[in-house]
Amino acid sequence: MSAEAVGAAPVHWHVYRGTGRPGFVAKLPDPPPWRRFSGEPVCQVPTGDGGEANRHIGGTPGAGWVPSPREVSMVNAAIYLRRPLLVTGRPGTGKSSLAYLIARELGLGPVLRWPVTSRTALKDGLYLYDAIGRVQEINARQGEEPDIGEFVHLGPLGTALLPYERPRVLLVDELDKSDIDLPNDLLNVFENGEFEIDELTRIAARHPEVAVLTADREGSAVVRRGRVRCRAFPVVIITSNGEREFPAPFLRRCLKLHVEPPTPQQLGAMVAAQFGDTDGVDISRLISEFLARSEETGGLASDQLLNAVHLAMELATSGAYQPDDDWQELLTAIWHPLTSTAEAG
Incomplete structure (x- = not known):
């Protein structure tokens, strides 16, 4: 894109x-x-x-x-x-x-x-x-x-x-x-x-x-x-x-x-460029969750979103992808805060 x-x-x-x-x-x-x-x-x-x-x-x-x-x-x-x-x-x-x-x-x-x-x-x-x-x-x-x-x-x-x-x-x-x-x-x-x-x-x-x-x-x-x-x-x-x-x-x-934090459109373009077809994974929902988590923690890196998308696609390929509590726990680990202050908060 x-x-x-x-x-x-x-x-x-x-x-x-x-x-x-x-x-x-x-x-x-x-x-x-x-x-x-x-x-x-x-x-x-x-x-x-x-x-x-x-x-x-x-x-x-x-x-x-x-x-x-x-x-x-x-x-x-x-x-x-x-x-x-x-x-x-x-x-x-x-x-x-x-x-x-x-x-x-x-x-x-x-x-x-x-x-x-x-x-x-x-x-x-x-x-x-x-x-x-x-x-x-x-x-x-x-x-x-x-x-x-x-x-x-x-x-x-x-x-x-x-x-x-x-x-x-x-x-x-x-x-x-x-x-x-x-x-x-x-x-x-x-x-x-x-x-x-x-x-x-x-x-x-x-x-x-x-x-x-x-x-x-x-x-x-x-x-x-x-x-x-x-x-x-x-x-x-x-x-x-x-x-x-x-x-x-x-x-x-x-x-x-x-440089301002990325917009949903920019993140979507980045995901599309890196992965192409993402059938089986709700990318819009993942981006919305990423932006919400980024706001809570004081800012996440864009490659943390790419990590989550890659893992979601791997799980979707094997039929194991479910946006349930286990998945949310994985996202919490992947989207860890980048500052100790945010971690403490």
Whole structure:
């Protein structure tokens, strides 16, 4: 079921429609003059995004989460303005799915996912240098110096900032879990679209070009004079569950989208896309019960509904499905609260 089927009418300025169906756009809109970059050389976007996107949003084109018309418009605004999109909302409301839908629909390669924790630092997203591994390799080769690029591995953010002709999609997942300094540390990188690899800058006179590893599987890229500068600013989706506030300078450089809990129509579209024929199971009733339970517990994740539908269909196939007390007990276990506060209540 397409986004149009749940109320999203096509809008003429949209390059992204929110369907998740591959519809390769030959040329994305030009960025504002102040968001243009000049990275060289041009890198090619890796192919094979369909498999990764399908694993995340379902096995068929457009399967999985269906964004609302407002969400689609905000994604397009972020693409036109070349600004990160900060996506907030309760867990399980489809925040991360936006990144995969965008990459699949616009043909922007595999999503570069950067999961953030309380220990994550900016450099973790940019690159890692394995100094110990290099020393061990030198010793193993009896003093022969290996190529330093074999020990430089670009992270998801660093890979996204390579000079691709078409932008990559970067998912910065759960930034609200980060150390207090990380959002401010991101400002210069997002504003300038570049960073330096210190270990390569120091040897730039002797080795002006070095091939390094990227965050893509078995990928590599040439870095010139130790500097990575983007050509097309990546499509950056930053998710937050609202566990903290972000500083004003960071918010000023982002567009902000709050994802509301899913409607019955959105949930129905998601179930239809994932399961197709659901004869033998009253999906409307299951969705109504799910929404009521979600309201009671302070919010459930959409995949908790999918778990219940899958189990109901398995039971229906064997003739064991009955919406009785035993089934309600199973639903209570499947639809457990996502917060300890809700559990206590």
